[in-house]
Amino acid sequence: MANEIIAPGVALIDISASLPRHKTLRYQVRLNEPEALIVHHTGTDNGLDGEAAWQATAHYHIADPPAGRGWPGIAYHYGICRRGEPCLYRLAPESTARYHSGGRANRRGSALVLQGHLGRDPLSPGQELALAAALGWWLTEHPGGVIGWHAIASRWGGRDKRACPGRYAVEWLQRWIAARG
Numbered sequence: 001m002a003n004e005i006i007a008p009g010v011a012l013i014d015i016s017a018s019l020p021r022h023k024t025l026r027y028q029v030r031l032n033e034p035e036a037l038i039v040h041h042t043g044t045d046n047g048l049d050g051e052a053a054w055q056a057t058a059h060y061h062i063a064d065p066p067a068g069r070g071w072p073g074i075a076y077h078y079g080i081c082r083r084g085e086p087c088l089y090r091l092a093p094e095s096t097a098r099y100h101s102g103g104r105a106n107r108r109g110s111a112l113v114l115q116g117h118l119g120r121d122p123l124s125p126g127q128e129l130a131l132a133a134a135l136g137w138w139l140t141e142h143p144g145g146v147i148g149w150h151a152i153a154s155r156w157g158g159r160d161k162r163a164c165p166g167r168y169a170v171e172w173l174q175r176w177i178a179a180r181g
Contacts, residue, residue: 006088007133014090015051019058025072027096028107034094036109036146037138038101038153039131039173040076041118041165049084053115054091061099075100076113078134086130088112088137101150103157109148112138118166132176147177 004012046056058074060067069075075098079089091113092098100111112134114127123131135147146152149170154160165173 006137009086010130010133011085011087012090012137013087015054016090016092018051019054019074019091020062021058021073022062022071025062025070027072027092027098030095030097030107032108034108034110034142034145036148036152037078037135037142038105038109038111038158039147039149039165039169040100040111040113041169042113042115043117043164043166045082045116045121049081051089053081054079054089057113058091069099071099074098076111078110078112078138080112080114080127080130080134082115082124082127084126086126086133088130088134101153101156101158101161103153103159105153105156105158108156109153109158110138114165114169118169119163120166122168123172128172131172135176147173149173 006012048056061069061071061074064070074091077092077094079091094110097107098111139145149165150161
C-alpha cells in the first residue's frame with residue numbers, strides 16, 4: 001500500500017509487511033469490523049523515530065519471556081511517534097485481532113499507540129497533529145465507531161489499565177471528543 005494523505009501534512013504510512021513476526025504464532029482473524037479505536041501509549045520512549053521505533057516495539061512483543069512478551073507480532077494496528085514528521089503508521093492490518101487490551105476488546109477494537117509515557121510527559125505537537133488526523137480519518141473509515149481508552153476496553157473484558165494511555169493523552173482525547181460535539 002502506498003502512503004496515503006489523511007489530513008494536510010499527515011500521511012498514513014503502511015509498514016505492516018516489514019515488521020517482524022513470531023516464527024510460529026499467529027493472531028486470529030477478526031470476523032467483524034472494529035467497533036472502537038482504543039488509544040494506548042508505549043509507556044516508554046525508546047528514543048527511536050519512524051519505522052525503527054516500531055521495529056523495536058515489535059521485536060519486544062515477539063521475543064520470548066523474560067526478554068519480551070512472546071506474542072505473534074506487534075500488539076497495535078496503528079502508531080504515532082513522539083518526534084519527527086507527524087504521521088500515522090499502519091503497524092498491522094485491522095483484519096487481525098491484536099493483544100492490546102485483553103478479552104473481547106481485542107476482537108472488538110483496533111489499537112492506536114502513542115510513543116512515550118503520557119502519564120509523565122504531554123503529547124508532542126507532532127503527536128497532537130497526527131492524532132487529530134488519525135482519529136478523524138479512522139471515524140471516516142468506520143462510521144459509527146467510537147474512540148476510547150481503558151474504560152471502553154474494560155467494558156468488553158479487557159484489562160483495566162488506568163495508567164494507559166496516560167493522563168495527558170486522556171485529557172487531550174476528552175477535549176478532542178468534546179469539541180466534536
